[in-house]
Amino acid sequence: MKTKGFTLIELVMVIVILGILAAIALPKFVDLSGEALTASKKGMSGAVKAAQAVLVASRAAAGTTPINPTVTLLAAGITPEGTAAATGVQVSINGTSYTVPTYTDSSCTTPTAAVANSVACVGDIP
Numbered sequence: 001m002k003t004k005g006f007t008l009i010e011l012v013m014v015i016v017i018l019g020i021l022a023a024i025a026l027p028k029f030v031d032l033s034g035e036a037l038t039a040s041k042k043g044m045s046g047a048v049k050a051a052q053a054v055l056v057a058s059r060a061a062a063g064t065t066p067i068n069p070t071v072t073l074l075a076a077g078i079t080p081e082g083t084a085a086a087t088g089v090q091v092s093i094n095g096t097s098y099t100v101p102t103y104t105d106s107s108c109t110t111p112t113a114a115v116a117n118s119v120a121c122v123g124d125i126p
Contacts, residue, residue: 040093041125044081048089048100049122051077068118071102075115084115088123098125 055069055077075082075089083090088102088111101123102112108121 037093041098044091044093044098045100045122045124047078048074048082048091051082052119052122066118068120071112071115071117071119074102074119074122086114087111091125100125 052069052074055073056067059067059069069077070084071086071089072084075084078089078091081091085099088099090097090099092098102117102119103121103123104110104112104117104119106120108123112119
């Protein structure tokens with residue numbers, strides 16, 4: 001009578017191979033959280049930049065002077081995520097607060113110092 005099934009050695013070899021594959025793949029999956037945060041920061045910076053462009057366009061079309069919105073108006077343009085801060089628009093990503101920097105000049109060199117400052121340029125979250 002011949003029995004069917006796997007021997008103990010075959011089962012151990014399968015477990016060893018699965019362990020090796022898991023050890024190789026695990027570091028790649030662990031590193032993805034950092035990449036996801038970086039992508040979220042870029043996405044949120046892009047949302048603030050888009051809101052600034054829309055506000056500039058709508059204010060120019062309406063003949064509003066100055067055409068550049070204030071930090072407060074910009075933060076209101078990306079609600080419920082945005083909160084006005086002196087140096088930019090504060091946003092929350094996974095419960096952590098980040099500031100998207102805003103600048104008073106179009107070359108992005110002079111940061112805003114108050115929520116009433118006009119925003120001519122929006123930077124990226126560092």
